[in-house]
Amino acid sequence: MNKQAQIIGETSIAVPHYPSMVHGVISNESHKEVRSPFDDALIATVEVSNRDAIERALQTAYRLFRDRDSWLSAPQRIDVLRRAAVLMSERAAELSMMIAREGGKPLVDARIEVARAIDGVTSCVELVRGSGGRVIPMGINTASANRIAYTQTEPIGVVVALSAFNHPLNLIVHQVAPAVAAGCPFIVKPASDTPLSCLTFVAILREAGLPPEWGQAVVTQTQDVATLLASDKRVGFLSFIGSGDVGWKLRSSLAPGARCALEHGGVAPVIVAADADLDAAIPRLAKGAFYHAGQVCVSVQRIFVHRSISRELVNRLGKVASELRVGDPTDVETEVGPLIRLHEVDRVDAWIQEALAAGAEKITGGYRLGTPSCYAPTVLLNPPDDCRISQQEVFGPVVCVYEYDNFDDAVRRANALPVSFQAAVFTRDYEIAMRAFSRLDASTVMLNEHTAFRTDWMPFAGLRESGLGVGGIPFTFHDMQVEKMFVGTKP
Known part of the structure; x- marks a missing residue:
């Protein structure tokens, strides 16, 4: 983040500018203003990702996933998440005010959101520490005699997370922190009205040690650019929080084999x-x-x-x-x-x-x-x-x-x-x-x-038109992995 001069009426003031968070992209000189929903005051400007930037983000994330030697180890992921929780705690007041300013959530509730987000990141540490496979029974009939079988988990692939405005930090944590815990490279697109909390959290993850190419964020001006992310065949998992009209349409455009979780509204x-x-x-x-x-x-x-x-x-x-x-x-x-x-x-x-x-x-x-x-x-x-x-x-x-x-x-x-x-x-x-x-x-x-x-650890699921799959940090962590089985013959 840096400062750039913006003219507001007769007054020139410096407002923060958030550059591209796509690895390898410097700037495309297309910016979006972020304004307070309460009084329309200019809060910041952010760089908008075009189609070329979206393609670069997908190329980078998919290359990482296909290179198994580059996968982040469990100790690396734990260290990143632990440090991120510490950094968030140190900046809790700043994060709370950011939520209040960009999203209009009262400060008293924004502070609670930040505390929950920090706890969510910490929960992801415990998920990594407690994750493991299972033993599959063998030796119980002639075909399985002298065999052993067990499972372990692997990351599902590139995670694309499309988020909503109403919890601009905690929703991002729910979608992104489990991806880090599971070892998935991610690309996150926050709501266009509230991008700052998301961009700040991704910056915190990078400061905590996450290699920049493993966590990328994009801000788009139009829905069709965002749809490129969801429909790409290199995407392993789509996490979507938003309107049902958009979510179900995105689900219909998923590439074969891609999985998804949709969280819509209710009455x-x-x-x-x-x-x-x-x-x-x-x-x-x-x-x-x-x-x-x-x-x-x-x-x-x-x-x-x-x-x-x-x-x-x-x-x-x-x-x-x-x-x-x-x-x-x-x-x-x-x-x-x-x-x-x-x-x-x-x-x-x-x-x-x-x-x-x-x-x-x-x-x-x-x-x-x-x-x-x-x-x-x-x-x-x-x-x-x-x-x-x-x-x-x-x-x-x-x-x-x-x-x-x-x-x-x-x-x-x-x-x-x-x-x-x-x-x-x-x-x-x-x-x-x-x-x-x-x-x-x-x-x-x-x-x-x-x-x-x-x-944040309980199941959270919309039924019927309200969604698909189960949210909640442990359940998202589970969905962002695949269970892989080994079957061998005893010596």
Whole structure:
């Protein structure tokens, strides 16, 4: 990273410039501005990789993978990851502020993201230390007599990681650190809105000892250039986090033999039973709905609440939402920041106004704030099931509450959409909890916790249109390897 002068209005200031992170590419003189989603302030400029740079990155990564003598040993990989975790800890404040500035995540939550990312890198060290093969039984019939068989793991090949904006450091760690641990050369493309955390993490890996050609990063202006990465026959594994429309299209363009993991969005349902502890539920529901302004793939979006307690729940939830501090994400007291782009504010508002016109009751919110990129946290009661806000992922600070009389009907409505990710139930009744667990279409069902709860070592999987494969650092590490068997005759 270096400094270059940029003219902003009448003032000339120096902003960081991030050069190419493709090995062997100096510059193609095509740059992209990175601006704060909160106030549009220029944060940095980054070099954009063109088709030639993408080809150079693929050539470099594939050459490394095909040269087995150049593979990084387990001790080398462990050392890189350990040093990277130390460097990240030393720069935690810088990384947190970077997340807040480029992604709009409130600083208090950005600090948590950095802590999780550091822990994720450390977890990869333990995965390398604990990885091994298995013994395959032999000598149990005539054909296997006097034979021995065992397996060990090898890297799957070149890893291409395409990431999203909403967790600009931790998502990259989830996609890239397991590749380092598995011994795969990687090429990572961050979201174009939030490239700085990714580029900084790759620079940290290099500073920690990762040879530059083993970890490359590209920033692209158009989706078609990024598609070149995913569809290339030299790619062994594609890790994609983003919209379903893009993810499923990329999967269809994979070269034969390439594997992939796709993580898309959901419209997360929560069922609140009549016996739920609302004192415990309300703060959790509010956090799950409005964390990062609702820009999380498992945000609480649909709450199905028993009619007997619905008015109390919406009034209390609306009060909490109306009191949230919305504004500058770099302010330590901010609880909800901006949406990533101005046109997303327009879209969210349009969906809300559509629901209100169709008969939804507004409990709170439903309007733009003074800062163009911020939207008031919104609670709606009983929007029609056929509204967009009831059918699609809103990715904004909005939660919809629906009344129900029969628990199984609530489950039916929760399961009615083609997406399926994490779900939750709030109840004090174990039988109700287990009924929800057995009947909700979800990869995870939370009990008395919001749908956005996650630890980085647990499985994290979208079902149906919500994704393919299983995320979570240990599971990604497993997917980025192949199990290779040796069969021999005993002497």
